[in-house]
Amino acid sequence: MELLKDRILKDGIVKEGDILKVDSFLNHQIDIALYDLIGAEFKRLFQGKNINKILTIEASGIGLACITAQHFRVPVVFAKKSQSMNLEGEVYVTSVYSYTHRKTYDVLVEKKFLKESDNILIIDDFLARGNALLGLIDIVRQSGATLSGAGIAIEKGFQEGGAIVRRMGVDVKSLAIIESMKDGKITFRS
């Protein structure tokens, strides 16, 4: 998606340790018009798949999942990162290690919100080492629902997450795949 790539080149900031900061438009401050265009693109890429629910993980995936869900006219379910008092009853649980926060979270979805008959599209803002996405895939598998694909805004193609998940047979579509950020220069996979 050229528009997203252009925006990354314009406003993305490369930091030491392969960190790409896109928090002026994607995941701290949010350009809602851009989200809407990303949502429309996911709809185009996954049309005809009969998706009836979008799954994401808190926190920064939620906004993009909601805007994307408007294009599909389906509900969103977001996985929660820690056991909260209000999450009781039967839940699907998986463990996700966050490199950003350097700790492991339990990630939960109440069982009643994912059914065997569901046809799920996973949406997230970022794919790097793949831990969050693998956690969501595990939850979909536990539920017996069909996983129709995963729509990602930005993928760090030089980290292993995308390759791992594609080898599992998941239809991952990333709108901007970064091949390299060497010396602060961002190049995309063509």
Next chain:
Amino acid sequence: MELLKDRILKDGIVKEGDILKVDSFLNHQIDIALYDLIGAEFKRLFQGKNINKILTIEASGIGLACITAQHFRVPVVFAKKSQSMNLEGEVYVTSVYSYTHRKTYDVLVEKKFLKESDNILIIDDFLARGNALLGLIDIVRQSGATLSGAGIAIEKGFQEGGAIVRRMGVDVKSLAIIESMKDGKITFRS
């Protein structure tokens, strides 16, 4: 907002300890069409206020803030609940105690995303004791921006948050204010 009240009566579940579970449509599974109607109502209630930015707090406020922002055609900024490796530079910080998770979080917004010239609308899904909202108000005050109001989907009117924040002079508009949940029966403030 009658439609939201009806939905609370239909799908809300009252649990011991004054807990209202609305996670089938508001904050775990999300009914996006309902969010869109809530966003339109916030636009109606705060029109003419020249709002140029919506502020919320992760996690469950983000979706509603994004859908609402479409009606205002403005960006969203969401406050982050913990220090992350990627949040560097100058930040506004405040402390928020979460009764749900029984712990105190640092809540942060990067300074560059809130300017003195900004005219802010705070959006959140819930208002109970008011801790999250007070934290966001504190961050707006630190930034010197104008706070035009706070739009809340569901307020627990029998807890003190709404009264505290209104006494501070903040224009809080809650679409459903619950007066009582005694014996599992929900009654709304009229």
